[in-house]
Amino acid sequence: MMKITLVGQPNCGKSTIFNHVAGYKAITSNFPGKTVTYSISKMTFQGMTSEIVDLPGSYSMTSFDLAELEARKYLLREKIDVVINVIDASLLGRGLELTLQLLELNLPTVICLNMIDEAETKGIIIDTDKLSHLLGLPVVTTIAHKGWGLNKLFETAFKVGQKSAKSEFLTFSKDVEQVIKDLSEYIKKTDYSEKFNVPYRFLATKLLENDQDFIDEIKNTDMEFIKAVQGYQHQLEQCRDRSSDEVISSERHHLSMQLYESVVKLSKPRKEIRNYLDSVLMHPVFGYISLAVIMYLFFNFVFYVGAIFEEPLLDFFYQFLPFAEETLGADSLLYHIVSGVVQGLAGGIAIVLPFLFPFLLGLAFLEDTGYLPRVAYLMDTFLHRIGLHGKAIIPLILGYGCTVPAVMATRILESERDRFITSVLTTMIPCAARITIIFGLVAFYLGPRAAIFVFLFNIVVVAIAGNILSNIMPEITPGMILEIPAYHVPSIKILLSKVWLRMKEFIVIAWPLLIVGSVVLSLLQHWHLEEFINQLISPITLLLGLPVTVGVTLIFGVLRKELSMVMLVQALGVTNISTAMSATQIMTFTIFVLFYVPCVATLAVLIKEIGSKRTLFAIVFTFLIALILATITRFVY
Amino acid sequence: MVVSLTDIKSGSKVRVARIRGGLGIRQRLSCLGIHPGDIMLLQKSGFMKGPVLVNIHGNQVALGRGIATKILVEVE
Ligand SMILES: Nc1nc2c(ncn2[C@@H]2O[C@H](COP(=O)(O)OP(=O)(O)O)[C@@H](O)[C@H]2O)c(=O)[nH]1
Ligand SMILES: [Mg+2]
Numbered sequence: 001m002m003k004i005t006l007v008g009q010p011n012c013g014k015s016t017i018f019n020h021v022a023g024y025k026a027i028t029s030n031f032p033g034k035t036v037t038y039s040i041s042k043m044t045f046q047g048m049t050s051e052i053v054d055l056p057g058s059y060s061m062t063s064f065d066l067a068e069l070e071a072r073k074y075l076l077r078e079k080i081d082v083v084i085n086v087i088d089a090s091l092l093g094r095g096l097e098l099t100l101q102l103l104e105l106n107l108p109t110v111i112c113l114n115m116i117d118e119a120e121t122k123g124i125i126i127d128t129d130k131l132s133h134l135l136g137l138p139v140v141t142t143i144a145h146k147g148w149g150l151n152k153l154f155e156t157a158f159k160v161g162q163k164s165a166k167s168e169f170l171t172f173s174k175d176v177e178q179v180i181k182d183l184s185e186y187i188k189k190t191d192y193s194e195k196f197n198v199p200y201r202f203l204a205t206k207l208l209e210n211d212q213d214f215i216d217e218i219k220n221t222d223m224e225f226i227k228a229v230q231g232y233q234h235q236l237e238q239c240r241d242r243s244s245d246e247v248i249s250s251e252r253h254h255l256s257m258q259l260y261e262s263v264v265k266l267s268k269p270r271k272e273i274r275n276y277l278d279s280v281l282m283h284p285v286f287g288y289i290s291l292a293v294i295m296y297l298f299f300n301f302v303f304y305v306g307a308i309f310e311e312p313l314l315d316f317f318y319q320f321l322p323f324a325e326e327t328l329g330a331d332s333l334l335y336h337i338v339s340g341v342v343q344g345l346a347g348g349i350a351i352v353l354p355f356l357f358p359f360l361l362g363l364a365f366l367e368d369t370g371y372l373p374r375v376a377y378l379m380d381t382f383l384h385r386i387g388l389h390g391k392a393i394i395p396l397i398l399g400y401g402c403t404v405p406a407v408m409a410t411r412i413l414e415s416e417r418d419r420f421i422t423s424v425l426t427t428m429i430p431c432a433a434r435i436t437i438i439f440g441l442v443a444f445y446l447g448p449r450a451a452i453f454v455f456l457f458n459i460v461v462v463a464i465a466g467n468i469l470s471n472i473m474p475e476i477t478p479g480m481i482l483e484i485p486a487y488h489v490p491s492i493k494i495l496l497s498k499v500w501l502r503m504k505e506f507i508v509i510a511w512p513l514l515i516v517g518s519v520v521l522s523l524l525q526h527w528h529l530e531e532f533i534n535q536l537i538s539p540i541t542l543l544l545g546l547p548v549t550v551g552v553t554l555i556f557g558v559l560r561k562e563l564s565m566v567m568l569v570q571a572l573g574v575t576n577i578s579t580a581m582s583a584t585q586i587m588t589f590t591i592f593v594l595f596y597v598p599c600v601a602t603l604a605v606l607i608k609e610i611g612s613k614r615t616l617f618a619i620v621f622t623f624l625i626a627l628i629l630a631t632i633t634r635f636v637y
Numbered sequence: 638m639v640v641s642l643t644d645i646k647s648g649s650k651v652r653v654a655r656i657r658g659g660l661g662i663r664q665r666l667s668c669l670g671i672h673p674g675d676i677m678l679l680q681k682s683g684f685m686k687g688p689v690l691v692n693i694h695g696n697q698v699a700l701g702r703g704i705a706t707k708i709l710v711e712v713e
Binding site: 091 | 660661662663664665666667668669670672673674680681683684685686687688690694695696697698699700701702703704
């Protein structure tokens with residue numbers, strides 16, 4: 001089976017192309033660095049089945065962050081039949097720098113000039129035939145989110161894959177080329193080219209560029225080889241009076257600029273409103289005001305849409321309970337099971353869904369317009385004060401969707417310490433599940449103002465926690481380097497597919513859990529076992545001044561955060577929570593649930609990303625914060 | 638005159654003269670198309686020690702304060 005791999009710089013449209021043939025599987029958004037791991041799918045095209053792989057974006061084949069490293073490792077490790085090098089046509093000059101490096105890998109390659117619509121509005125007209133001739137590769141133009149040109153792209157890819165026509169590198173200036181050649185000859189005498197599974201020339205240029213990954217791997221065993229490499233680096237430095245990595249990167253830069261200039265005709269860019277958006281949205285004063293307004297609108301959208309549906313849906317489900325009680329008898333086991341199922345369903349459909357859908361829709365909209373990188377820009381100053389930099393805001397914002405991908409998104413941060421601190425902080429950001437708790441409990445019973453307070457309070461706590469963590473681990477962060485992509489008008493179809501992908505996760509995993517959880521609780525209640533668990537948790541519930549019966553919901557909440565709210569109704573034995581809990585108790589409960597111990601799915605990904613010791617730290621840290629803040633809430637609110 | 642990118646007014650066109658600092662920062666900047674000799678437009682100079690925003694080869698890039706001070710430029 002043929003294996004097709006999508007390679008390209010961040011945000012050029014790889015995942016959009018992948019989703020077009022694989023179905024919506026990889027999250028696409030308009031900001032660099034959201035794909036941090038690869039996705040694989042089978043695809044059938046004109047009767048032929050093949051495998052398609054979507055890699056994280058990489059600016060260059062020298063890797064800096066973990067996502068880029070993952071892409072490169074995949075490219076070097078796997079046997080790939082054809083590479084589709086996706087280039088954002090509106091950034092052709094920069095994109096070609098990666099292309100030049102891919103050529104050195106001698107793999108069958110097709111160039112996909114995507115976002116040709118964007119290039120045109122910028123006034124960039126590309127002579128594709130000439131580009132194809134100069135690179136020695138087929139070139140196909142596409143507009144991925146509309147599906148335009150993708151058939152031709154895959155047709156070409158299959159042809160190239162079948163012929164397995166290898167790509168050829170383009171040469172640099174003579175003197176530099178000579179050094180690369182000499183080093184390649186030297187590498188031929190060793191087995192490193194086979195060991196790393198790369199052509200001589202690729203390894204030679206990377207070594208001259210001081211590629212940390214390769215050098216680290218050789219350093220421990222073969223100092224003699226490293227010494228020889230340093231000799232060649234020295235030769236290059238003599239040639240140009242610059243460090244050898246600069247020589248190579250500026251050669252590559254010049255070559256891409258040459259290519260760019262010979263294939264591009266510039267005309268006048270089209271005038272558009274979006275060109276002026278940033279003078280407001282990134283303005284030192286209006287930028288922050290706009291941010292506050294946008295978040296406020298977003299909040300109201302979620303709240304009002306959710307509130308419309310919550311009550312009628314709840315009434316609908318709860319009307320079955322008296323009926324079941326009458327026919328089955330209040331003490332029968334069957335009644336307990338039935339009421340558990342009904343309450344689980346009610347929780348999933350009536351309390352969670354009405355808020356989840358508008359929330360995910362709004363988030364997808366913000367992601368796809370390209371607003372998030374602007375938020376990163378605005379927040380950099382503040383994040384700096386807590387020892388992180390602006391890019392860390394992206395995992396933090398994603399945390400409002402789901403903590404699991406948010407923790408994974410910390411891979412776009414360069415330093416290990418930043419990844420650790422940001423991971424811990426993302427677990428404290430209310431994810432969609434906890435947001436539904438804030439809406440379903442606080443906004444619903446205590447009013448929207450109280451809910452806004454919870455969100456703002458949460459941000460303050462996260463900032464303070466960040467400050468504490470970065471004081472425990474002082475280190476200068478490398479600083480933010482972040483591309484701010486052009487605004488896009490989101491495609492409705494893609495928005496809905498993305499919302500559906502995220503909702504599906506909830507329906508497939510959370511609903512069964514909600515129902516099973518509710519049934520389990522019913523059974524526990526039937527046999528009076530829940531009293532035992534509540535007794536165990538009672539030190540916490542008593543400290544927080546909560547009804548002892550809510551203890552058991554805190555245990556379930558670690559499985560899925562929604563469970564603690566949904567089961568609250570059942571644990572208290574009422575349909576209207578405000579009859580069993582005071583306003584203070586509702587607030588205390590919410591604050592505790594907001595911060596305490598990440599859910600199991602998050603714990604699993606934390607262990608993978610930051611290791612089990614640090615995960616344990618995260619558990620203790622968040623638990624203490626929850627306990628302290630909830631206790632304070634009890635007495636202050 | 639060569640000055641650091643943080644000492645320039647918004648709206649000026651500058652040429653990158655030199656990038657101070659090690660291999661890492663050089664390579665990361667070069668990935669986004671910023672090399673010595675390139676011309677870029679400073680769209681927004683940082684406020685409150687915030688990041689600066691530059692336009693390089695038709696693309697916007699935000700650079701944290703720490704990074705921006707390491708980029709030495711000449712005003713065109
Ligand atoms: N205008 C335009 N937008 C596109 C095109 N292809 C993709 N996009 C959008 O560009 C953004 C980035 O795409 P994505 O597939 O996530 O990029 P990736 O990082 O390469 O995987 C998304 O918001 C897409 O909807 C295109 O051809 N034209
Ligand atoms: Mg992607």
